[in-house]
Amino acid sequence: MKYVDEYRDAAAAQEYAAAIVRTVTRPWTIMEICGGQTHTIVKYGIDELLPKAVTLVHGPGCPVCVTPVELIDKAWQIAARPDVIFCSFGDMLRVPGTTGDLFSVKARGGDVRIVYSPVDAVEIAKQNPAKQVVFFAVGFETTAPANAMSVYRAKQIGLKNYSVLVSHVLVPPAMEAILNSPTNQVQGFLAAGHVCTVMGYVEYYPIAAKYRVPIVVTGFEPLDLLHGIYMCVSQLEQGRAEVENQYARSVRREGNTTAQDLMAKVFCVVDRKWRGLGGIPQSGLGLTAQYAEFDAEARFGLSAYTAEEDAECISGLIMQGVRKPEECSAYGTRCTPDHPLGAPMVSSEGACAAYYRYRRLRTHAPVVAGGSSRG
């Protein structure tokens, strides 16, 4: 087992696709939550292997896409300060805010650095005691343990020049917001395998029961997705609405409890705004009182700042599964990966960028193939 190539086998993919064809008798709409899954689906043409009756819609699980524009502006304002080293994951740098993106601050001489891990930002703070080092702590439950550890370590070693700009979001409240919407079309979910690796899947039981939707915890390789879709349509056809785990090689029912324990020390559940979706109560994480001294918004006096989103970008409708990227009037014209108007055109996990990259120039149906690596 190498845990990658086996899951890209073209023959096995065709077999799963055939099993789905045999199972489906009616139209169904399924949402994959995670942008990483959207990326695999579009790159390998998984949706084109499916029968016409199965529609996949792309969910809000891309942190780059849902970080609200006012947080991008706050990052911009902090990064522009001469006393600051601003650290971020690379794909946040091109997300447009109202004043520009983080690359534009860098171009004007701001010290903006791309880090691979939040603990790298802690190291930079240790090495630069005369500077304020700020880390842009975005992400879903998958990333929260790593970001929590950076704050935990900073407190442990008594760092006074480290802080985090937190924009953490949680998956289950977003699923409920989608299901509660009057325009909802989603009948089943593929839950994000790495979010569940951290959190487990117990919190999905009440959602499956309350809204009568099947929820299948699913991995990220082409075969994982086909297997997850097969499990989801089987439930729908049989009238079941259960939580099932396709990604059992990584996901345990209770999740990673060591990570959850540290997250609970550093973070607590708070209301959050989502770009494109608006405010969702109890849908994110903020620092607990014990770690409040590491809050960059408070440190730089930005807590009260707000901003409005661009009106042309329909990312909210795309992330609720109501529209596809091609239906946006700016797609591929005023909005491209080189000049993104909205966030889903920035990251390769954003639906608009995935369509632009893999679908625009396609003249023939793609086949799932082994060997080529993702990302």
Added chain:
Amino acid sequence: MCLAVPGKILSIQGEDFARTARVSFGGIVKEVSLAYVPEAVESDWVIVHVGFAISLLDEDEALRTFEILKQMGELADLEKPAGEA
């Protein structure tokens, strides 16, 4: 940035939250924190996200995706009318 990838542990050093490993991702070796997988030992496969291992991979469970496929193939063969290859 949400990408999390499987890798194999080559060696381990340190203790508790400072425990780290050299992990091979198809030949590319990186240093990874094992803070969240205290049970990990050398030669284990882990899922790694932004420098942290977040789970151990279970080989038996991994094989299930292919077993199900095999069973489905046999079922489909049974359902085919006689004479069809």
